[in-house]
Amino acid sequence: MTISRGGADRVRRRPTRSGVILEPSMIIDAALRLIEAPGGNALTVRRLGVELGADPSAIYRYFRDMDALLIAVADRLISETLADFEPGADWRESLREMGRGVHDSMLRHPRLAQLRAIRFTAGPNELRADDIGIGLLLRAGFAPADAVRHFRDFIDAVLALAAMDAIELGPGQEEADKRALAEVYASFSDEDYPNLAKARDHLTQITSSPFPGVLDKLIDALDRAAPKRKKRSRDH
Amino acid sequence: MTISRGGADRVRRRPTRSGVILEPSMIIDAALRLIEAPGGNALTVRRLGVELGADPSAIYRYFRDMDALLIAVADRLISETLADFEPGADWRESLREMGRGVHDSMLRHPRLAQLRAIRFTAGPNELRADDIGIGLLLRAGFAPADAVRHFRDFIDAVLALAAMDAIELGPGQEEADKRALAEVYASFSDEDYPNLAKARDHLTQITSSPFPGVLDKLIDALDRAAPKRKKRSRDH
DNA sequence: TACGCTTAGGTCAATGCGTTGACATAACTA
DNA sequence: TAGTTATGTCAACGCATTGACCTAAGCGTA
Structure with a gap:
């Protein structure tokens, strides 16, 4: 059983009962359409079958399970996060902006949030994000090993908090x-x-999102850990 | 439909087909037993029915849904986390120890981790934890409003990271x-x-847990934000 | 072109899951 | 003793997933 090797090298193009020829990209499109449908969370394998005009189980010829499909959808969205981001002069501000961008993007698609927090998509967009983030810390003066470690800490904390913020409770639950x-x-x-x-008197504030406060703390800590900017001999 | 109002005020004690008289605490016990059963994650409503000697749907007379049952189980576990914790002389070290304790406890029960990260159990144990944590920050010199805010940030970040660390991927997935x-x-x-x-050369470290590093950063940031210890007029 | 072989991929039926509405009945109450 | 109702039970829903099947697409050969 070979699965999810893209659409190009598929050779047997057998139509479904309703005449549609399936494509991985079609399935991803349909899934995204259902995820973003009004009413939210309309994505189920069965509805995906209806939407595509195929038996629900046909999807499993293309994706090992729902998780794998969601990862494919998620990789599309990382590019959305990066699209409108350009690192600026101050590394602290850029990092903050990056964190906020990730947070916002995840709140926009709660269904995918947890997945994006823990899985590696292996797509080019994820690499791009890492490159930018580590670049910021290198610019801040961190040695490569430290830049990697600190950025890992930063981005994982952002992802984890965002995933928690994104979780939707049942109606009335919250x-x-x-x-x-x-x-x-x-x-x-x-x-x-x-x-x-x-x-x-101050306990009520406990219910608001911890995200901004944590973001501040992380950047504060990085600022504190950053090598102090002073003239070094090689800068002569 | 009144539900989950404890066992004391229940009046109709009707036995199940197999003769057992149900109690909320029995259900919680059975659930915990199944959660900790070898092979892990053996908890399903249907198995719970078998374990209790009752129809699975009987559980819904005691808990609104699986979530509510898990919350009840979770409250039991918070006490476990707090049991062996005693705040020490240094508030930074105590906070660190508290964070590690929460993290460990959540890894011990992955099934409950996400729930504990986002839901309020309304139990006395959760209050106790908040009291201790906020007490530490008050001792550090923070004003009450700041202590509440900073502790919220700290504990939510710890919970979110721990929940991510606790997520179990499918076999071979990781x-x-x-x-x-x-x-x-x-x-x-x-x-x-x-x-x-x-x-x-340093990118491989990206796969290790970000938890220790984030814990350091949070405490660093709090240390930085803490009012400097100097003689104040009222200390005369 | 024709023939047959292999097999990708669509379909079907069945599993176990959480949850719910209808129903039955024992247990309390007046 | 009759009425009310809490609570156990049953059958059904839609869910993700899987194994068995079936059939047509594509290939090699003549």
């Missing part, structure tokens, strides 16, 4: 959680939780 | 990904990716 939290925070005993008591 | 990555990193063109080229 409000229910917030209400439960507000109630608990309003009613705990000062003796049992003395530290929380001191901060009681 | 190796396949690493191999694909190693191949791509070994063979890209120096001209297309000049920055990656400068760091070529």
